[in-house]
Amino acid sequence: MKLVIAVVHDRDRTKIADALLREGFQFTRLGSSGGFLKEGNVTLLIGCADPDVNRVFGLLRDCTRKRKQYVSVLPPDAGPAGTILPSPVEVEVGGAVAFVMPIERFETF
Amino acid sequence: MKLVIAVVHDRDRTKIADALLREGFQFTRLGSSGGFLKEGNVTLLIGCADPDVNRVFGLLRDCTRKRKQYVSVLPPDAGPAGTILPSPVEVEVGGAVAFVMPIERFETF
Amino acid sequence: MKLVIAVVHDRDRTKIADALLREGFQFTRLGSSGGFLKEGNVTLLIGCADPDVNRVFGLLRDCTRKRKQYVSVLPPDAGPAGTILPSPVEVEVGGAVAFVMPIERFETF
C-alpha cells in the first residue's frame, strides 16, 4: 500500500475527484493553500495498492493542466515582501504535484 | 517514531480525541471530508513511539464503529454523476481508517 | 526527496512562510489545531531535496520559539474532562514540531 499526497489547483478539484471515484479509488480531501500564490487549493490523501499508483498518476495527468496566470505582487525572495508590481507578471502555475509515500500498515475500524 | 494518519467520522471525533489525551498521546487535527460521501470528517496526525502504534489502534477500535447510512445520490462510478436515486440505498460507513508511516527524523523547536 | 511535515504555532506562521519563500522552498499550508490546547495552528507540507532538510530545520529554529502560556482547563488525562481550574496553570507551549518522511516518487503535472 502507498499513500499518494496530491496538491491540486482549485479549478481541477471536481474533475479529479470524479475521475478517482469513477475508477473506484478511495480518498480524503483537505482544504489547503499554496505557499507562493496563497490561493486556495486542495490536498488529496489517496491510499492505494502499490500497482495502482500509475493509474492515479494517469488520472492526475488527464485532469490537471498548467496554465499561465498574471500576478501583481512579488514574493519575498524577489524583493521586499508584498511589493506591488507596476504591471502584472506572468507566472506559469501548475496543475498538480504528487508525492508517493510508503505505508507500513493500513487498517479500517 | 511513526506517524499514524487516522481519518475519523465526525461523530467519533470527540471520543477519540479525549481517549488519546487520556493516554498521553500528542496529536494534531486537520478538518477534512470524505471522497465518496463528501461529509465532514477529521484527519488526525499522531506522532508516537514505534511500540505505541498498537495502543493507538486499540483506541481507534474502541472509539469508532461502523454504522449503516442511507445515501440518495449515486457516485460517478455507478452512473451519470449526481444521479438522484428513486429510493435511498443503504451504505455501510466506516468508523475510521488509519495509515502508519515511517519517520526518519522528529524535532521540536 | 523528503517531505517535512511541520506544525507551527499561529503566531509564527507568517514569519516561517516568508523565510521559506525567501530561501526558495515550495510548500503547502493546511489549517489545523492542537490536540491538547485546541488552539489554531498551521501544518506545512514542505517537499525538499534530501540535503535541504537541515536548512528547513534551521529556518524553523529561527522563526519559532517556545513561550509560556496560562491554561485554565485541565486536559482529560489530569482529571474529569473540561475541569475548570481555580487558578490558571502555566504550560510551556511549543513553537513547532517537525517530522521528516521518505518520498518514493515526486511528480508535477
Ligand SMILES: Nc1ncnc2c1ncn2[C@@H]1O[C@@H]2COP(=O)(O)O[C@H]3[C@@H](O)[C@H](n4cnc5c(N)ncnc54)O[C@@H]3COP(=O)(O)O[C@H]2[C@H]1O
Ligand atoms: N519562488 C517562485 N518563483 C516563481 N514561481 C513560483 C515560485 N514558487 C512557486 N511558483 C509557481 O507558482 C505556482 C503556485 O505555487 P503555490 O506555492 O501557490 O502552490 C503550490 C503548492 O501548494 C504545492 N507545491 C508545489 N511544490 C511543492 C513542494 N515541493 N512541497 C509542497 N507543496 C508544493 O503545489 C502548488 C502548485 O505548485 P506548482 O509548482 O504546480 O505551481 C507553482 C509554481 O509554478
Ligand SMILES: Nc1ncnc2c1ncn2[C@@H]1O[C@@H]2COP(=O)(O)O[C@H]3[C@@H](O)[C@H](n4cnc5c(N)ncnc54)O[C@@H]3COP(=O)(O)O[C@H]2[C@H]1O
Ligand atoms: N465506491 C464506493 N462504493 C460504495 N461504498 C463506498 C465507496 N467508497 C466509499 N464507500 C463507503 O463510504 C464510506 C465513506 O467514504 P468517504 O470517502 O466519504 O470517507 C472515507 C475517506 O475520507 C477515508 N478513506 C477511506 N479509505 C481511504 C483511502 N484508501 N485513502 C484515503 N482516505 C480513505 O475514510 C473515510 C471512511 O471510509 P470507510 O471505508 O470507513 O467508509 C466508506 C465506505 O464504507
Ligand SMILES: Nc1ncnc2c1ncn2[C@@H]1O[C@@H]2COP(=O)(O)O[C@H]3[C@@H](O)[C@H](n4cnc5c(N)ncnc54)O[C@@H]3COP(=O)(O)O[C@H]2[C@H]1O
Ligand atoms: N498532556 C500534556 N500535558 C502538558 N502539556 C502538554 C500536553 N500535551 C501537550 N502539551 C503542551 O501543550 C502544547 C500544545 O499542544 P497542542 O497539542 O495543542 O499542539 C501541538 C500539536 O498540534 C503538535 N504536536 C506536538 N507533538 C505532536 C505529535 N507527537 N504528533 C502530532 N502533532 C504533535 O504541535 C503542537 C505544539 O506542540 P508542543 O509540544 O510544541 O507544545 C505542546 C506542549 O508543550
